[in-house]
Amino acid sequence: MGLTGTAEAASTSAATALPAVLTKNKIYRSGTAAPMSCPAPEIRSGSAASVKRFQQALARCANRFWATRFKAAGLRYTPPRLQITTGSRSVCGKINANGAQYCPEQRTVVIRITKRDLRDQIMMNLAHSVAHEWGHHVQELTGILDAQNTLYWRSGRTQRAALSRRLEMQAECLSGVFYRSALDSLPSEITWSQWIDAVGQSRESKIHGKPRNLAYWQDRGYDAGSARACNTWTAPNSRVS
Numbered sequence: 317m318g319l320t321g322t323a324e325a326a327s328t329s330a331a332t333a334l335p336a337v338l339t340k341n342k343i344y345r346s347g348t349a350a351p352m353s354c355p356a357p358e359i360r361s362g363s364a365a366s367v368k369r370f371q372q373a374l375a376r377c378a379n380r381f382w383a384t385r386f387k388a389a390g391l392r393y394t395p396p397r398l399q400i401t402t403g404s405r406s407v408c409g410k411i412n413a414n415g416a417q418y419c420p421e422q423r424t425v426v427i428r429i430t431k432r433d434l435r436d437q438i439m440m441n442l443a444h445s446v447a448h449e450w451g452h453h454v455q456e457l458t459g460i461l462d463a464q465n466t467l468y469w470r471s472g473r474t475q476r477a478a479l480s481r482r483l484e485m486q487a488e489c490l491s492g493v494f495y496r497s498a499l500d501s502l503p504s505e506i507t508w509s510q511w512i513d514a515v516g517q518s519r520e521s522k523i524h525g526k527p528r529n530l531a532y533w534q535d536r537g538y539d540a541g542s543a544r545a546c547n548t549w550t551a552p553n554s555r556v557s
């Protein structure tokens with residue numbers, strides 16, 4: 317879920333004049349999506365090839381989804397490159413431990429298939445690598461990543477951390493928007509509320525923020541089915557802690 321080549325963090329308390337690209341982005345007016353069908357192949361236990369095929373199928377679905385939303389907002393969508401690897405290096409350097417990242421300069425989503433992915437394949441975990449990183453790609457195409465990056469370098473340490481969390485929470489919300497349309501057609505083994513409970517109880521990460529807030533933003537995006545729910549930049553600090 318990491319980002320490389322860009323800032324990871326910041327808070328907005330001192331940044332009273334947030335750029336409109338963050339607070340009034342066109343993507344917030346991309347409307348509510350209809351359900352879509354995502355033909356995803358079965359995941360076979362122990363097979364890296366089948367995990368790869370599943371994630372490629374989900375990536376095609378995410379491209380189809382966001383291309384429609386961008387069009388509705390009067391924006392142009394271009395798909396990111398996708399690199400799926402079992403190794404530890406990617407087009408943007410070393411892959412961090414959690415296995416998926418977005419490289420803004422290369423506009424590339426990198427997914428590392430780990431041994432754990434092959435052992436217990438929870439479909440939602442595999443799907444979330446795609447859905448979350450596509451959220452970062454949406455942020456890149458809409459100028460949000462650049463704007464966050466500019467603010468980041470002007471900010472002190474605490475604000476940087478808060479900016480990073482607002483960025484990550486927004487990617488979570490955008491993943492929820494995608495799930496609202498796509499999830500019913502996927503072979504999920506758990507319900508949405510079970511997934512949200514699991515996210516809320518996951519281990520805390522300093523970069524991403526509190527699990528209960530990550531769950532809140534994913535669920536908020538899912539509930540609205542629209543990116544209008546995903547303006548994390550003006551949300552109270554308690555919602556992005």
Ligand SMILES: [Zn+2]
Pocket residue numbers: 317318319448452484487
């Ligand atoms: Zn992320």
